[in-house]
Amino acid sequence: MALETQLRQRRPYHGAHLVTRLVGPATIGALVVAFALLWLLARPVGDAGQFIGQLIGAEGVLLLSVGLVLISTLRWVEQFFDGVDKAAVWHRRVAMAGTALIGVHIASTGNPNPTQLGPTLGTIGIVGLATLTVWAIAPRWRSITPRPARPLVERFMAAPPIRFVGRWIGRYGLWRGFHRLTGIFLGLGFVHGLMDATVFGSQLLRWSYVAVGGVGLAFYLYRELLARRVARTHDYEVSSVEPIDDASYEIWLRPLGDRFDFRPGQFALVNLEARDRWHRHPFTIASGPQEKEVRITVRALGDFTSSIGDLVAPGMPAVISSPQGHFDFTRGTEHQVWVAGGIGVSPMLSWLRSVRPGELPHRVDFFYTARGPAPLADEVAHLVGHHEELHLHLVDTETDPRLTVEQVLATVGAEPRLLSAFLCGPEQMVSTLQRGLVRAGVGPANVHREFYNLR
Known part of the structure; x- marks a missing residue:
């Protein structure tokens, strides 16, 4: 009991950290519930099945818009979700849920008098979103496959054609480039809703839909057009690349101007110029903030990191973005x-x-x-x-x-x-x-x- 009292006196329990973890997810849940209640209260007279199907589609647009907010790279979003890494996890979750809801909407809802262009836009949007969703979760197939089915799936994944395709689509840079199209596919589905929804005789429903979709698309445009212009970056160059073992390297970066400030335990998004092209990856920082050079450690897991010893050499430039994470x-x-x-x-x-x-x-x-x-x-x-x-x-x-x-x-x-x-x-x-x-x-x-x- 004496030790327990001593520990409580020396450092209080950090309950505020749990609150921080829960505020972001709780806010998403509250938005989903509030949006559904608003639609139910403003429901126009008509086919209940049509209304429910379109509500499901609108909720999908809401979740996908929230996903775009979460990857906007804005500092307050990171703080609200206790780190950009947690925000990225919730981005993936709401994107999967939103895409699934839109799929249910398409399968269960139809407009007897559709516009000429609306259905085509909706189809392109859902196909694109579904493709990006599957592509994002494919590297985690082991964790989402039920244990009894894993041996069968492992044999399927080990087939030479599947391994070839996996190596090609598993490239982080390729996935990241296509992932930037998320907002475009959402925009197509959003316009389809405006053109073909049958419940928009209610102005409240129309403008609530415009609001949730418009906010998501606005954050998407900010990320794609403005984020790079306002982000604070620091110019470095590679001073050394050394193997740690057979599967990992450490890279030392020397500053070419202002030093990069960070807290111990954080990671950073680093743009590295290699022999083939520029590569952008999150890397953990292993050095201390007081050290002049920044030390990052790299595990050979992907297409670039597996070849980093051959692709990166001293003298190559690097750009470090703002530090991320709350691992402290x-x-x-x-x-x-x-x-x-x-x-x-x-x-x-x-x-x-x-x-x-x-x-x-x-x-x-x-x-x-x-x-x-x-x-x-x-x-x-x-x-x-x-x-x-x-x-x-x-x-x-x-x-x-x-x-x-x-x-x-x-x-x-x-x-x-x-x-x-x-x-x-x-x-x-x-x-x-x-x-x-x-x-x-x-x-x-x-x-x-x-x-x-x-x-």
């Missing part, structure tokens, strides 16, 4: 658990390169797991040696079992409700540990992670 250990309690998987140790390196002895919480148990020797274990051990509060636990999954919540809690030996956890690494590992820690009693507000895959 100072938001936690006085007893913390840090878990890093492989190259996911990068934000922890940034923390350790920035903090002075005595500035860490009362106790930190740092679990660093990798298959084989951890790629940056020597550097981590050296930095850990400067902090008495920090206890390093190395887990080699080639010889040891995979890290589990039970193992973490047994090692820590503290009440789960007093802990904060900061997780970074492979998505499956992080998601499994996140769910397990919450089930074990760690407060949801005290389990922190970042979603580094913004696709």
